[in-house]
Amino acid sequence: EPEVTQTPSHQVTQMGQEVILRCVPISNHLYFYWYRQILGQKVEFLVSFYNNEISEKSEIFDDQFSVERPDGSNFTLKIRSTKLEDSAMYFCASRAVSPEKLFFGSGTQLSVL
Amino acid sequence: ILNVEQSPQSLHVQEGDSTNFTCSFPSSNFYALHWYRWETAKSPEALFVMTLNGDEKKKGRISATLNTKEGYSYLYIKGSQPEDSATYLCAPSGNTPLVFGKGTRLSVIA
Numbered sequence: 001e002p003e004v005t006q007t008p009s010h011q012v013t014q015m016g017q018e019v020i021l022r023c024v025p026i027s028n029h030l031y032f033y034w035y036r037q038i039l040g041q042k043v044e045f046l047v048s049f050y051n052n053e054i055s056e057k058s059e060i061f062d063d064q065f066s067v068e069r070p071d072g073s074n075f076t077l078k079i080r081s082t083k084l085e086d087s088a089m090y091f092c093a094s095r096a097v098s099p100e101k102l103f104f105g106s107g108t109q110l111s112v113l
Numbered sequence: 114i115l116n117v118e119q120s121p122q123s124l125h126v127q128e129g130d131s132t133n134f135t136c137s138f139p140s141s142n143f144y145a146l147h148w149y150r151w152e153t154a155k156s157p158e159a160l161f162v163m164t165l166n167g168d169e170k171k172k173g174r175i176s177a178t179l180n181t182k183e184g185y186s187y188l189y190i191k192g193s194q195p196e197d198s199a200t201y202l203c204a205p206s207g208n209t210p211l212v213f214g215k216g217t218r219l220s221v222i223a
Contacts, residue, residue: 004156033210042215043157043202056210091156100145101159102211 002026006092006105013082013112021077021108023092031095032075033102034067036060036088043091049075082112117205119214126193127222133189134217136203140184147211148177148188149202157202160188193221 005024013019025032034046047067048056054067064080075094079086089109093102118137126132138146145164149157161170166181174191190197200218204211 035213043213045210045212048210099162100206101147101162102149102157103159104156106156 002103004092004094004103004105006090006108008108009106010109011111013110015084015112016081019079019082019110021079021090021092021110023075023077023105024073025075025092025094026096026103027073029094029096029103031055031097032067032069033093033095034077035091035093035104037091038085038088046077046090079110082110084112086110087112117203117212117214119201119203119217121217122215123218123220125220125222128193128195130193130221131189131191132193132219133187134201134219136186136188136205136214138184138186138203138205140181142207143181143184143205145206146179146181146186147204147206148186149204149213150199151202151216152199160201188217190219193219195221195223197221 007022011019032049035043037043045058047054047061049067066078068076089107091107092105095102120135145162147162148160150160151157161177163179168179170177176189179186188201198221200216202213202216204213
């Protein structure tokens with residue numbers, strides 16, 4: 001069965017450094033998402049992407065965050081200057097037009113020291 | 114952004130017991146209600162997507178009902194097994210992307 005893949009599975013970085021989290025969505029999907037979960041808290045929506053542009057973003061997704069689909073298969077989340085509070089599990093998800101159910105990757109655990 | 118509440122936060126049941134938990138959401142601007150199952154060290158996996166008031170969906174021993182007028186959905190597990198241990202997330206969608214509740218963490222004790 002096709003799946004969403006994320007790399008790396010773990011990323012440790014120093015505060016202030018840039019990180020890029022990578023995702024390969026399912027190939028025929030058109031909608032892409034990033035969610036995150038801070039330890040002990042609920043899964044939070046960050047951003048949705050469709051037709052090569054951001055369709056929706058939350059207030060968490062400030063100027064330090066950006067997304068890109070550089071080559072038609074990868075979907076990346078960049079955090080320009082990481083903060084301690086960015087430490088979380090970051091999930092990429094994708095879906096087809098219909099049905100609406102999301103397929104999630106296995107996540108990237110980001111630790112900012 | 115839609116607010117969603119799930120209860121209880123956690124639940125311990127004995128193997129073979131049946132159980133259920135609740136998802137509450139605003140009934141205005143409702144479009145669909147998603148249930149996901151999230152096992153430890155894995156990614157969330159879609160169980161159901163429900164859209165119609167009164168809808169009932171079933172997948173093996175797991176079923177869900179939906180009341181869009183009063184804004185709630187129940188998830189039922191019949192004859193719980195240890196492999197059902199997971200966090201169950203619900204997420205309503207309106208004209209916004211999915212917003213997840215905090216989930217109900219189910220532990221089934223053998």
